[in-house]
Every structure is written in structure tokens, then in C-alpha cells.
Amino acid sequence: MEKLTLLGTDFYFDAAFSYIENWVTKDKTVLIVDDVVYQQNETLFEGYQFILVKSGEENKIQQTADVVIDKLLALNVDKSFCLVAVGGGTITDLTGYVASVYKRGIGLGLVPTSILGMVDAAIGGKNGINVGLYKNMVGTTYRPKFILFDYQFLTKLPRLQWVNGFAEIIKHACIQDEEMFTQLQQVNIDYFLNNNEALQTLVKRNVLLKMKIVEEDEFENADRFLLNFGHTFGHAIENLKELPHGFAISVGMHIASLISQQITQLPVEQTQSIVNLLQQYDLPTALAFDFNKALQILQKDKKREASQINFVLLNKIGEGTFKKIELSSLQTIEETVNQWK
Numbered sequence: 001m002e003k004l005t006l007l008g009t010d011f012y013f014d015a016a017f018s019y020i021e022n023w024v025t026k027d028k029t030v031l032i033v034d035d036v037v038y039q040q041n042e043t044l045f046e047g048y049q050f051i052l053v054k055s056g057e058e059n060k061i062q063q064t065a066d067v068v069i070d071k072l073l074a075l076n077v078d079k080s081f082c083l084v085a086v087g088g089g090t091i092t093d094l095t096g097y098v099a100s101v102y103k104r105g106i107g108l109g110l111v112p113t114s115i116l117g118m119v120d121a122a123i124g125g126k127n128g129i130n131v132g133l134y135k136n137m138v139g140t141t142y143r144p145k146f147i148l149f150d151y152q153f154l155t156k157l158p159r160l161q162w163v164n165g166f167a168e169i170i171k172h173a174c175i176q177d178e179e180m181f182t183q184l185q186q187v188n189i190d191y192f193l194n195n196n197e198a199l200q201t202l203v204k205r206n207v208l209l210k211m212k213i214v215e216e217d218e219f220e221n222a223d224r225f226l227l228n229f230g231h232t233f234g235h236a237i238e239n240l241k242e243l244p245h246g247f248a249i250s251v252g253m254h255i256a257s258l259i260s261q262q263i264t265q266l267p268v269e270q271t272q273s274i275v276n277l278l279q280q281y282d283l284p285t286a287l288a289f290d291f292n293k294a295l296q297i298l299q300k301d302k303k304r305e306a307s308q309i310n311f312v313l314l315n316k317i318g319e320g321t322f323k324k325i326e327l328s329s330l331q332t333i334e335e336t337v338n339q340w341k
């Protein structure tokens with residue numbers, strides 16, 4: 001096991017879930033567990049008090065937080081307790097939020113069990129719940145005491161969720177890590193499914209990359225915004241079509257690359273390399289959606305200022321940049337997008 005302390009959080013890479021006994025006591029801990037993860041790993045949680053929660057965006061809402069809070073009160077949980085989330089990003093987000101508001105804040109530990117949770121959602125201290133159609137509209141920034149990575153959980157993660165998580169890994173490579181981009185080009189998902197050591201190295205690299213961006217952001221640098229690469233159109237597409245977050249972001253990254261060709265002169269061949277890499281990891285890069293409706297959603301987007309929109313573009317692979325662009329300049333890719341089936 002390897003321990004790193006970053007921004008006040010202890011990261012335990014390649015740890016077994018049972019190690020948490022070294023940092024928390026069973027009688028002062030409540031696990032908030034994804035019900036699917038619980039069923040698949042029941043014996044791991046013996047002796048702990050736990051609350052089961054259903055994963056998914058539809059459950060990442062205030063009503064679920066209220067149910068968890070009621071159960072914590074019934075269990076007489078006080079400020080000396082620690083809440084430990086065990087699940088994907090929806091569970092770590094919800095638990096982080098509850099831990100930050102319950103009795104004005106109690107101890108928090110995170111055990112992300114999805115690829116997306118490990119490389120993104122559990123990292124950086126932000127949490128949130130959805131309000132109606134608005135994702136992550138309510139939330140806090142609250143640092144966990146520890147984050148534990150037990151890769152054994154991933155052996156039961158459905159392949160679709162592996163693919164979903166790799167969209168964020170490829171995003172990280174595009175905005176900040178050309179070397180990782182090249183490494184990813186040489187292999188595929190099956191390689192990481194079957195090679196635990198390579199997976200560990202990849203997860204850790206992504207955690208460090210995100211933590212570096214988060215750290216720089218603390219000094220009022222706009223770097224954190226780079227993490228939105230692919231997300232502007234991605235969120236609009238997610239609104240229009242039911243599909244996993246990573247799939248929408250993948251199409252969004254293709255669109256952001258096409259726009260980069262015009263505004264930051266990203267070479268056409270590099271857009272093609274990004275598209276090829278996304279496809280190599282089973283992600284969609286072109287799907288039919290109503291472009292004008294997506295633009296309307298962007299116009300309502302909270303990032304919009306007048307006729308301009310904040311957008312993450314690429315100068316080149318491995319170098320993201322943040323620009324205010326005219327909404328009208330997005331029309332230039334309409335013809336290309338309208339050909340997508």
C-alpha cells in the first residue's frame with residue numbers, strides 16, 4: 001500500500017478495504033454503501049453500521065440526503081463519528097454532502113468503487129446533489145480525511161462503467177498529459193481489465209493530475225475550468241438524450257476539438273487522433289442530436305455571459321486552454337454535426 005497526503009487528505013493507493021480499521025473504529029463509523037456494491041461484497045462490511053443507498057443521478061437528491069440524515073440521527077451519530085462512502089460517484093457525492101452538513105460537519109472517508117469515482121468524482125473535495133433538471137446545483141466543498149483505492153471492487157464493475165470512466169481519463173490526457181495520451185494509444189480497456197499493475201499506475205496518475213489542477217485552483221488560477229473539456233456540449237447532449245455521462249462527454253470532446261481547429265488551430269490530424277482514441281476505448285464520437293436544441297440549452301447554461309460562452313479548447317493534445325468564444329462561432333460546426341447518424 002502506498003500513502004500520499006495531498007491538501008489534507010490521505011490517499012491510500014492499492015489498499016484493501018479492510019485497512020480502514022487502521023483509521024476508524026467500527027463503533028464510530030457508518031458506511032454509506034451503494035446497494036449493488038453491498039450485495040456483491042457483503043462479508044467485507046460485517047461488524048459495521050451501514051446505510052444502503054441506491055446509485056444513479058435520480059437518487060442523488062435532497063430527499064435521499066434527508067433519509068440518510070434521519071437514519072444517522074436514529075443511530076445517535078455524533079461529531080465523533082466518521083461517514084465512509086463506498087460506491088461510485090453518486091454515492092461519494094451524496095455522502096460528502098451529508099457529512100459536510102450533518103451537525104455542521106463530521107468526519108468523511110471515501111472508498112470509490114467505479115473508475116469514474118476513482119479518477120474524478122471522489123477527487124478534489126467537491127460534492128453535490130441534483131435539483132430537478134439541474135445537476136450538482138446544491139453542494140459544498142468538503143475535504144475527506146482519507147480516500148482508499150481497493151481495485152478489487154473494479155472486478156465486478158460492468159464493462160459499460162469501465163468505458164464510462166475512461167472518457168474522463170482521456171479528457172485528462174487531452175488537457176494536460178500528452179504522454180498519457182500516447183500510452184493510452186498503445187493499449188485498450190481489456191489491457192487495463194487484465195493488468196492490475198497498469199491500472200493502479202493509471203488511476204494514480206489521474207488522481208495526481210486532478211489534484212494538481214485542484215491545488216493550483218486554490219491560488220485562484222482558472223485551471224480547474226479545464227476539467228470541463230467536452231462538458232459544455234456533453235451536458236447539453238446529456239439533457240437531450242439518455243446516455244451515460246462519459247458517452248456524452250466523449251461526443252462533447254469531439255465537438256470541442258472541431259471548434260479548437262478553428263479557434264486555436266488544433267491540427268486536423270490531432271482531432272482525428274482524439275476521435276480514434278475515444279473509439280479505441282469503445283466510446284461514441286458522433287451521434288445524431290438536435291444541434292439547435294443543444295445550442296438553446298447552452299444559451300441557458302450558467303457559464304454563458306451575454307453572447308459569449310466560456311469554452312475549453314485544445315492548443316494541442318496535452319494542452320487545454322480556456323477561452324471566451326462567441327456563441328455564433330459554434331454554428332460553424334453545425335453542418336458536420338448534422339451529418340452524424
Ligand SMILES: NC(=O)c1ccc[n+]([C@@H]2O[C@H](COP(=O)([O-])OP(=O)(O)OC[C@H]3O[C@@H](n4cnc5c(N)ncnc54)[C@H](O)[C@@H]3O)[C@@H](O)[C@H]2O)c1
Nearest residue numbers: 036055056088089090113114116117120121126153156157
Ligand atoms: N464531485 C466531483 O468532483 C465529481 C466529478 C465527476 C463526477 N461526479 C459525479 O459522479 C457521478 C458519476 O459517477 P459514477 O459513474 O461512478 O456513478 P454511479 O455512482 O451511478 O455508478 C455507476 C454505476 O456503477 C455501479 N457500480 C459502482 N461501483 C461498482 C462496482 N464496484 N461493482 C459493480 N457496480 C458498481 C453503480 O451501482 C451504478 O450503477 C455523477 O453524479 C457526477 O456528477 C462528481
